[in-house]
Amino acid sequence: MIKKWFAIINDHRISLYDRMFRIVTVICMFALVLILPMGRSIWNILVLAVSLVAMGLIVKFSIQRGRIQAGATAISVLLLLMFPISFFTAGGFYSGVPEWFIFCFIYVCITLHGRRMTVFFILCMVETLLCYGFAFYFPGLVAQNTQQASFFDSAFSVVMVGMLTSVLLMFLNKMYQEENKLSQQQKKEIEELNRAENHFFSSMSHEIRTPINTIIGLNEIILRGDVPEDVAENARNIQGASKMLLTLINDTLDLSKIKSGKMEIVNVSYETGALFSEIVNMIWIKAREKGLEFKLNVDSSIPSMLCGDEVRIKQILINLLNNAVKYTSEGSVTLSVRCERRSLNQVRVWYSVEDTGMGMKKENIPYIFNAFRRVDEEKNRYIEGTGLGLSIVQQLVEMMGGQISVNSVYTKGSTFIVMLDQDIVDEKELGTFTLASRIKGREGELYHQSFEAPDAHILVVDDNDMNLMVVSKLLSETKIQIDTARSGGECLKLTQNHHYDCILMDHLMPEMDGIQCLHALRAQPVGLCQDVPVIALTANAGSDNQLLYRKEGFSGYLAKPVSGALLEAAVLSVLPKELVVLSEEASQADIEKGILIFEQVKRRSIMVTTDSVCDLPGSLRKKFGIPVCPYYVCTDDGRFLDEQELKSDELLLHIAQGRKGYSQAPEVEDYERFFAEKLTEAQNIIHISMAKHVSEGYQNACEAAKSFENVTVIDSGHLSSSMGLIVLCAAYMAEHHAAKEEIVEAIKRMNRFISSAFIINNTHMLRQSGRISKKVQVLCDSLLLHPVLVLKKSRMVVGGMKMGGFYRAAKSYIKRTLLDTRNIDRRILFITYSGMDEKKLQYIRKLVQQYCPFERVYMQKASSAIASNCGPGSFGLLFMRRDDSTASFFHVAEQNQAE
Numbered sequence: 004m005i006k007k008w009f010a011i012i013n014d015h016r017i018s019l020y021d022r023m024f025r026i027v028t029v030i031c032m033f034a035l036v037l038i039l040p041m042g043r044s045i046w047n048i049l050v051l052a053v054s055l056v057a058m059g060l061i062v063k064f065s066i067q068r069g070r071i072q073a074g075a076t077a078i079s080v081l082l083l084l085m086f087p088i089s090f091f092t093a094g095g096f097y098s099g100v101p102e103w104f105i106f107c108f109i110y111v112c113i114t115l116h117g118r119r120m121t122v123f124f125i126l127c128m129v130e131t132l133l134c135y136g137f138a139f140y141f142p143g144l145v146a147q148n149t150q151q152a153s154f155f156d157s158a159f160s161v162v163m164v165g166m167l168t169s170v171l172l173m174f175l176n177k178m179y180q181e182e183n184k185l186s187q188q189q190k191k192e193i194e195e196l197n198r199a200e201n202h203f204f205s206s207m208s209h210e211i212r213t214p215i216n217t218i219i220g221l222n223e224i225i226l227r228g229d230v231p232e233d234v235a236e237n238a239r240n241i242q243g244a245s246k247m248l249l250t251l252i253n254d255t256l257d258l259s260k261i262k263s264g265k266m267e268i269v270n271v272s273y274e275t276g277a278l279f280s281e282i283v284n285m286i287w288i289k290a291r292e293k294g295l296e297f298k299l300n301v302d303s304s305i306p307s308m309l310c311g312d313e314v315r316i317k318q319i320l321i322n323l324l325n326n327a328v329k330y331t332s333e334g335s336v337t338l339s340v341r342c343e344r345r346s347l348n349q350v351r352v353w354y355s356v357e358d359t360g361m362g363m364k365k366e367n368i369p370y371i372f373n374a375f376r377r378v379d380e381e382k383n384r385y386i387e388g389t390g391l392g393l394s395i396v397q398q399l400v401e402m403m404g405g406q407i408s409v410n411s412v413y414t415k416g417s418t419f420i421v422m423l424d425q426d427i428v429d430e431k432e433l434g435t436f437t438l439a440s441r442i443k444g445r446e447g448e449l450y451h452q453s454f455e456a457p458d459a460h461i462l463v464v465d466d467n468d469m470n471l472m473v474v475s476k477l478l479s480e481t482k483i484q485i486d487t488a489r490s491g492g493e494c495l496k497l498t499q500n501h502h503y504d505c506i507l508m509d510h511l512m513p514e515m516d517g518i519q520c521l522h523a524l525r526a527q528p529v530g531l532c533q534d535v536p537v538i539a540l541t542a543n544a545g546s547d548n549q550l551l552y553r554k555e556g557f558s559g560y561l562a563k564p565v566s567g568a569l570l571e572a573a574v575l576s577v578l579p580k581e582l583v584v585l586s587e588e589a590s591q592a593d594i595e596k597g598i599l600i601f602e603q604v605k606r607r608s609i610m611v612t613t614d615s616v617c618d619l620p621g622s623l624r625k626k627f628g629i630p631v632c633p634y635y636v637c638t639d640d641g642r643f644l645d646e647q648e649l650k651s652d653e654l655l656l657h658i659a660q661g662r663k664g665y666s667q668a669p670e671v672e673d674y675e676r677f678f679a680e681k682l683t684e685a686q687n688i689i690h691i692s693m694a695k696h697v698s699e700g701y702q703n704a705c706e707a708a709k710s711f712e713n714v715t716v717i718d719s720g721h722l723s724s725s726m727g728l729i730v731l732c733a734a735y736m737a738e739h740h741a742a743k744e745e746i747v748e749a750i751k752r753m754n755r756f757i758s759s760a761f762i763i764n765n766t767h768m769l770r771q772s773g774r775i776s777k778k779v780q781v782l783c784d785s786l787l788l789h790p791v792l793v794l795k796k797s798r799m800v801v802g803g804m805k806m807g808g809f810y811r812a813a814k815s816y817i818k819r820t821l822l823d824t825r826n827i828d829r830r831i832l833f834i835t836y837s838g839m840d841e842k843k844l845q846y847i848r849k850l851v852q853q854y855c856p857f858e859r860v861y862m863q864k865a866s867s868a869i870a871s872n873c874g875p876g877s878f879g880l881l882f883m884r885r886d887d888s889t890a891s892f893f894h895v896a897e898q899n900q901a902e
């Protein structure tokens with residue numbers, strides 16, 4: 004039985020926790036057996052014996068039923084019950100029991116978990132303290148022990164507890180060491196497995212590429228020929244399927260490389276213009292084929308040469324752009340690039356890929372970066388894809404120390420933004436980036452033979468006959484004389500007696516590989532091709548190989564499968580010019596591509612936006628370019644957009660007929676649409692909303708802003724034109740290139756200096772909008788009371804009451820509001836009013852002039868949403884109290900007025 008027990012303790016298939024429970028419990032039981040004969044009374048012995056039996060039963064059942072935690076809990080309860088009894092019957096602190104209390108603590112800590120462990124630990128502590136307390140204050144409760152007995156008990160217990168604890172720790176230590184050894188061994192096995200997997204992936208990829216090369220190459224030959232339409236259709240389908248297969252192989256290989264830590268970021272100097280044109284060349288035709296507009300906005304201040312992993316950046320952007328085209332059926336795909344200086348020699352570059360496609364549901368967005376995960380499968384069923392692309396993109400961006408984010412509005416489109424820091428190599432600005440000057444040969448287009456070189460002589464080296472045939476056929480139209488060699492050795496033999504103008508060399512070949520062959524060729528004592536350009540043509544996947552081949556001395560690199568166009572372009576780039584005659588068609592094709600004109604829009608850095616309930620004169624809104632998201636006004640005839648579909652005069656007429664009219668904040672989707680649209684014009688948005696406790700606008704805007712990286716929503720804490728003052732100040736700062744944080748800070752500071760109060764002529768509208776009860780309304784009406792509403796901590800509260808007719812109440816309100824003339828900033832005053840005739844307006848103006856003349860007074864008619872809340876005859880005086888920090892802003896407002 005002991006053997007069996009040891010076997011279980013060493014069995015790694017049984018959970019560590021299970022084994023620990025067995026060890027600790029057995030030691031506990033062993034301890035009980037040892038102290039059983041030491042019992043000082045029959046009660047004492049009985050308790051110990053019962054506990055021992057109970058413990059045995061609990062262990063048996065809990066292990067049999069696999070309920071270890073329950074068993075451990077039951078034993079802990081047993082120990083907690085047993086110890087106080089033993090303590091009092093065995094002689095209190097003059098016995099050996101206190102030492103066993105420590106054992107109880109150890110048991111709880113090792114066998115229990117989580118909250119249960121905490122609870123029992125506290126119980127142990129409380130119980131220990133209570134036992135000691137009772138024994139101290141009520142010594143009569145404790146059985147008396149002779150000094151000799153207590154000495155003996157205590158010594159025995161200390162030795163026993165010490166011994167058992169040491170045995171326990173030895174066991175646990177041994178177990179941990181074995182577990183550790185096992186996990187090290189498993190780690191090694193996993194690494195081995197990973198290595199094998201990686202090797203498998205790369206050789207599989209190599210093996211699959213070779214036949215795909217044949218399929219794609221021969222298929223291209225078929226497409227070039229004069230074949231019936233149904234054959235051409237089939238050939239095109241083969242072409243599509245092979246390319247899909249190729250993408251899958253490349254993605255799987257990349258993913259396995261990333262997983263095994265073999266993917267390396269190789270930073271090199273690159274030309275930004277060349278990078279963008281290469282990317283655009285690959286994408287715009289795909290967009291055009293789908294009837295999509297392709298737009299490109301490149302910040303002209305990007306340095307012309309940067310240092311980074313060009314290959315991976317290209318891979319990331321092509322992946323995102325391909326997705327944008329794939330998931331968009333109408334509209335446009337836009338690639339925007341902008342940069343910001345980080346330090347003397349570093350820029351932060353933002354690449355944004357935006358489409359007007361199907362977008363993604365918010366709940367799906369967190370999953371799109373998971374490998375093999377495609378979202379909204381139902382809708383995407385007919386769109387080819389593996390779900391690998393974004394996973395690779397995300398991991399590559401992270402490896403480069405960058406960030407990727409996505410904004411998407413379902414059914415409206417998506418924007419992927421990649422941020423990368425790049426070192427500057429050449430400060431010179433890229434300038435206006437037009438594609439007309441940059442388009443080069445492109446893959447996938449209808450074949451146009453680009454040149455002829457009947458006097459040129461090239462050698463193709465490959466161990467695979469099919470590959471040799473494909474390359475020869477793909478180059479046949481150029482009339483180049485082609486020789487083939489099936490191995491490195493054969494190649495070297497041929498080059499001893501023949502001069503070639505170029506050599507295309509496979510990499511992986513038996514006996515002598517391409518690199519060895521190249522070195523041998525360069526060192527050939529009697530060869531005719533020591534200096535001839537050699538292009539690596541390889542199925543050895545991975546675009547990072549470029550660097551390797553360049554380092555080894557190859558003049559170029561082509562990955563299989565290779566298209567005729569790319570092959571021709573590569574050969575053309577190394578052939579001596581005098582041997583080449585460029586075809587007319589090729590130059591014609593270039594001219595055609597050059598017609599494309601791409602717009603060059605520069606987005607503002609920060610745009611300040613607000614809601615239509617911000618009552619600002621149109622002229623100021625226009626001057627500062629402040630877009631507004633309209634509120635709704637709900638009437639008996641339906642819901643209308645504030646001011647756009649329903650003017651305040653029409654609304655007041657409607658209300659005068661006793662019909663209802665109230666305002667409603669834009670919904671989250673409205674804000675999402677608004678922000679998405681504005682983000683095409685600006686990189687950041689600061690949206691200033693009406694006081695947050697007065698309407699749902701602020702909450703809805705905040706909710707919508709969560710879908711975007713760069714939208715900040717701020718509670719103005721005010722209404723109407725007083726919030727307009729804040730908006731103007733923010734817009735002025737944005738126009739003068741203040742940083743986002745500075746603007747936000749200024750808005751918060753300004754908030755405290757604004758005075759905004761409205762006097763309500765008729766409380767009917769307030770009741771309708773639920774702000775006051777019917778009783779209060781009746782009381783106000785009968786006593787001719789006019790409430791003055793002020794804003795405190797973003798809440799609207801009644802700041803006072805004016806009594807009497809309109810003129811009397813207005814006079815009292817104006818006098819009171821403008822009382823503290825010394826602290827009023829007299830440069831600008833907004834008077835927002837609703838439903839008031841010229842006579843009343845004149846009266847207000849006159850009174851203002853009389854009490855506190857302002858340099859500029861804007862009379863602003865309230866929007867219909869505001870009018871629906873305060874009703875006709877209401878108005879407010881909105882101005883600033885003295886604060887020098889806003890001085891420059893007023894200067895501009897004044898200039899504007901003067902204009």
Ligand code: ADP
Binds near residue numbers: 361389416
């Ligand atoms: P796939 O091969 O399926 O395109 P990706 O990893 O590239 O794999 O993308 C994962 C999922 O994210 C896609 O299946 C698609 O549902 C969604 N997705 C990616 N880009 C877009 C986009 N521009 N518009 C809409 N959905 C997209």
